[in-house]
Structure formats: structure tokens, C-alpha cells
Amino acid sequence: SKISMNCPQYSFLFHSSFDMALSGILTEAEIAAGLQSCQAADSFNYKTFFIKVGLNSKSKDQLAQVFEILDQDKSGFIEEEELKYFLQNFSASARVLTDTETKAFLSAGDSDGDGKIGVEGKTAFIKQ
Secondary structure (H helix, E strand, O other): OHHHHHOOOHHHHHHHHHHHHHOOOOOHHHHHHHHHOOOOOOOOOHHHHHHHHOHHHOOHHHHHHHHHHHOOOOOOEEEHHHHHOHHHHHOOOOOOOOHHHHHHHHHHHOOOOOOEEEOOOHHHHHHO
8 A cells, every 4th residue: 555655664763854854955966976976985075075965055044954954962062872873864775884984074174182972063074
């Protein structure tokens, strides 16, 4: 029946809420372009990704929304584990970042050396 086909799988619940939150910020085409630019392992470059998805041209409020979505434990920081799944937060079919990519991404946004990206640094980080 139609109803059973439309029941969301639990693993996609997060992604559907993410899609809804992103709907006013990023288009599916922007997200697809960003994901396409980093298919191969160790090919993820956060600057290229932010430009491809258009994050560098968004408002502070929109960036804050994206940050909140990535900050899954609502600690006010994006930790290494949350960064690892960064691409998957954009698409369930995307790959997980490699350790090398995660560390490079983290060090770029970790302004005070505490091993995480804080809310304060996120806008400057994305606009670099």
C-alpha cells in the first residue's frame, strides 16, 4: 500500500529534518555540486566545498542555521566526530570524511586549539 511505502526509515529521519532546515539556505543542485567535487577519498577541500554549495555567500543567520545542524549534540561546537559525517549531513549517500580530511578541516576552523570549531569562528571560517 501507499502508506507503508511512504513511511520514513529511521536512519533518514535526521536527513529529512536537515533537508527541511536547509531548504531556505541551499538548493539540491548546490548540494549536489558540492558533493560531486569531493567523491574521491582525500579529495575534500572545505574551501572548494563551501564555494560549490554557495555557503560563502550566505548571510550570518543562514550560516548559523547550518552550524546548528552540524552541531548534533548542541554543545555550541563542531567536534571531530561531527565533522567526520559533515558530507553525510548534506546527503545520506555521501561518504564519510577520511581522518586526514577531518583533521585538516578541524585545524582550519579551530581558532583556539581546543580540538573543535566554536560558534564564534564559524562565519569567518566559512568566508575565508
